[in-house]
Amino acid sequence: xxxxxxxxxxxxxxxxxxxxxxxxxxxxxxxxxxxxxxxxxxxxxxxxxxxxxxxxxxxxxxxxxxxxxxxxxxxxxxxxxxxxxxxxxxxxxxxxxxxxxxxxxxxxxxxxxxxxxxxxxxxxxxxxxxxxxxxxxxxxxxxxxxxxxxxxxxxxxxxxxxxxxxxxxxxxxxxxxxxxxxxxxxxxxxxxxxxxxxxxxxxx
Numbered sequence: 001x002x003x004x005x006x007x008x009x010x011x012x013x014x015x016x017x018x019x020x021x022x023x024x025x026x027x028x029x030x031x032x033x034x035x036x037x038x039x040x041x042x043x044x045x046x047x048x049x050x051x052x053x054x055x056x057x058x059x060x061x062x063x064x065x066x067x068x069x070x071x072x073x074x075x076x077x078x079x080x081x082x083x084x085x086x087x088x089x090x091x092x093x094x095x096x097x098x099x100x101x102x103x104x105x106x107x108x109x110x111x112x113x114x115x116x117x118x119x120x121x122x123x124x125x126x127x128x129x130x131x132x133x134x135x136x137x138x139x140x141x142x143x144x145x146x147x148x149x150x151x152x153x154x155x156x157x158x159x160x161x162x163x164x165x166x167x168x169x170x171x172x173x174x175x176x177x178x179x180x181x182x183x184x185x186x187x188x189x190x191x192x193x194x195x196x197x198x199x200x201x202x203x204x
Contacts, residue, residue, distance in 0.1 A: 036075045037203050041084070043070040043177070045197025049093050052189035053107050055145055058100040059189060062107045064093025070197060072117070081120050086135070088113040108144040111185075113137055113160050121168075133164035139185045158187045175201040 049064040068091070074084025094108035115137035122130040139160040144153035166179030176199070183193040 035078050037079075039074050039076060039082075039084075039175075039201045039203045041070075041072045041074065041177070041199050041201040043072075043179075043197045043199030044068070045070075045195055047090065047093075047183075047193050047195040049109070049194075050192045051093075051107065051109065051143075051187075052191070053097075053143075054189055055105060055107075056099040056102050060097045060099055062095050062097055064095055064109065066093040066111075067091045068195065068197065070199070074117075076203065079121075080124075081118065082131075082133075084117050084119075086113075086115045086117055086137075088115065102147060104147060106144075106146045108146070109141060109191075111139055111141045113139045113183075113185075115160065115162060117162070117164070119164070119166075127169065129168040129170070131164075131166050131168055133162075133166070133179075135162035135164065135183075136160070137162075139187065141185060141187050141191075143188065156187050158185055160185045173203045175203070177201060 045068060047066045047068050049066060051062040051064065053060055053062050068088055070086055070088045072084040072086035074082055076082050088111075090111040090113075092108055092110050094106055096104045096106045099105050115135040117133055117135040119131045119133035122132060137160050139156070139158050141156050141158060142153055143156065144151065160183060162181055162183045164179050164181045166177055169176045179197055179199070181193075181195040181197070183195065185191040185193070
């Protein structure tokens with residue numbers, strides 16, 4: 001996963017160097033009547049996760065603190081809406097819980113997500129622009145349960161949905177985004193992630 005994250009960051013940082021390099025306000029392209037502006041973005045932040053997990057005939061709520069990197073390619077339309085394809089890479093989350101007669105069972109997760117996101121501006125402001133977003137995609141997640149003399153892991157491909165509220169601060173062809181996200185993954189008895197991230201977008 002570290003290699004994937006490093007490669008994604010290198011690609012995103014290299015794209016602006018080959019995209020014309022103008023550091024001024026970009027003009028949208030008229031494509032089939034749509035005024036569009038492509039962009040590439042890199043985001044990083046932290047996630048608080050809550051996984052409802054069944055083990056040993058007992059259900060427990062497992063809380064996990066993780067970091068994430070999000071990379072995306074997208075289109076801005078009419079300076080009002082955005083659509084993007086996003087890849088998200090999470091660090092390992094883990095916590096020990098007691099499951100019935102078994103104490104200190106460690107539950108760990110590793111997660112990569114591929115999402116299609118849509119964002120809409122709320123009102124129209126010059127310097128700080130609020131926005132809201134919805135996302136739908138797939139999570140490729142591994143769950144692992146461990147205690148002395150036992151370890152078992154399982155790979156899942158599950159549906160994932162996301163709701164986002166954020167603020168955009170434009171600077172010419174760049175934009176800084178601050179966002180709060182709620183992400184649900186249909187794994188085990190439900191995984192709920194609450195994230196905050198800071199990102200930079202480059203429009204070209």
